[in-house]
Amino acid sequence: MKTYLTIALQAVEQAAKICQQVQAQLVEEDSLTKKDRSPVTVADFASQAIICKRLKEAFPEIDIVGEEDAQSLRQDENREVLNKIGQFLPDWSVDQILDSIDLGNGEPGALFWTLDPIDGTKGFLRKDQYAIALALLKDGQPVLGVLGCPNLPFNGQADRGTLMYAIKGEGAFTLPLGGGEAKQVHVSDNDPEDVVRFLESVEAGHANHSLQGRLMAHFGDRAKAVRFDSQVKYAVLARADADVYLRLPNSEKPDYREKIWDHAAGALIVQEAGGTVTDMFGKPLEFNHGKKLMANRGLVVTNGKLHQKIIELLNRG
Ligand SMILES: Nc1ncnc2c1ncn2[C@@H]1O[C@H](COP(=O)(O)O)[C@@H](O)[C@H]1OP(=O)(O)O
Numbered sequence: 356m357k358t359y360l361t362i363a364l365q366a367v368e369q370a371a372k373i374c375q376q377v378q379a380q381l382v383e384e385d386s387l388t389k390k391d392r393s394p395v396t397v398a399d400f401a402s403q404a405i406i407c408k409r410l411k412e413a414f415p416e417i418d419i420v421g422e423e424d425a426q427s428l429r430q431d432e433n434r435e436v437l438n439k440i441g442q443f444l445p446d447w448s449v450d451q452i453l454d455s456i457d458l459g460n461g462e463p464g465a466l467f468w469t470l471d472p473i474d475g476t477k478g479f480l481r482k483d484q485y486a487i488a489l490a491l492l493k494d495g496q497p498v499l500g501v502l503g504c505p506n507l508p509f510n511g512q513a514d515r516g517t518l519m520y521a522i523k524g525e526g527a528f529t530l531p532l533g534g535g536e537a538k539q540v541h542v543s544d545n546d547p548e549d550v551v552r553f554l555e556s557v558e559a560g561h562a563n564h565s566l567q568g569r570l571m572a573h574f575g576d577r578a579k580a581v582r583f584d585s586q587v588k589y590a591v592l593a594r595a596d597a598d599v600y601l602r603l604p605n606s607e608k609p610d611y612r613e614k615i616w617d618h619a620a621g622a623l624i625v626q627e628a629g630g631t632v633t634d635m636f637g638k639p640l641e642f643n644h645g646k647k648l649m650a651n652r653g654l655v656v657t658n659g660k661l662h663q664k665i666i667e668l669l670n671r672g
């Protein structure tokens with residue numbers, strides 16, 4: 356597993372550098388809009404190209420299930436975006452860029468990678484938080500997870516981003532982006548009688564803030580809301596800077612199913628830091644139903660001590 360970890364960390368580091376460069380110079384034309392109207396940027400594509408290329412060089416036989424594909428970039432109308440990606444990958448030919456992005460068109464199987472090259476694209480566009488999320492799944496369970504969080508200060512140092520990783524059964528660790536010593540992380544110790552820090556999406560459309568608000572009311576003044584974009588929320592909880600992360604289905608999209616690349620890495624990291632991850636009914640996440648968590652609804656992530664209480668409150672009818 357150590358070889359997988361080394362390559363995964365290198366790939367995420369490399370992608371994070373490009374994402375930081377793009378974010379620093381971001382203009383509106385650097386993004387295009389997908390069919391579901393969600394945005395995708397130059398950096399999403401560059402990140403996926405870099406990570407897929409690195410993984411395939413090292414592990415040619417392992418499929419990669421990435422969030423993006425190059426179909427839209429192959430259309431003339433998006434030539435500008437493709438050219439811009441080329442500026443950030445100066446040694447790459449156009450075909451190399453397109454083909455590397457499409458290395459992420461693999462299918463979930465017994466052993467595969469899943470990649471969100473930029474999770475929280477809306478946060479990225481706001482020059483706020485985003486994550487690069489990569490996980491290795493074996494027999495339907497994440498066994499290795501890496502989260503690159505370029506705008507999440509490492510140890511309070513604003514100029515250093517955060518990397519987090521976990522190997523199943525071996526704990527969760529953090530180190531600064533750019534290199535440094537890895538330190539083990541543990542979730543908080545807070546119980547239902549303490550202050551309870553709730554993580555939620557910045558984007559109101561991505562979760563049911565009002566249902567979450569009603570649940571928080573149970574804890575009165577002790578409930579605090581903390582908003583972050585992306586899987587950065589998992590990293591914040593794993594290092595004990597928050598206690599609960601809820602993703603409750605939004606009434607406008609009651610049938611929404613979570614995507615595997617949005618949760619595989621983060622869920623493993625929180626579990627290895629001592630926390631608990633289930634859906635809103637307390638059922639463990641099942642990663643063996645294709646690209647979506649078809650057998651689960653919503654998400655409840657806690658430090659473990661709060662889990663039962665939250666599930667109880669959510670399901671008391
Ligand atoms: N209705 C929805 N319910 C839950 N998650 C959603 C919904 N719409 C989009 N998302 C996902 O929320 C994630 C970002 O979450 P956050 O706001 O917490 O950072 C994205 O991966 C996005 O998926 P997608 O990338 O497919 O649009």
Ligand SMILES: [Mg+2]
Binds near residue numbers: 473617
């Ligand atoms: Mg995502």
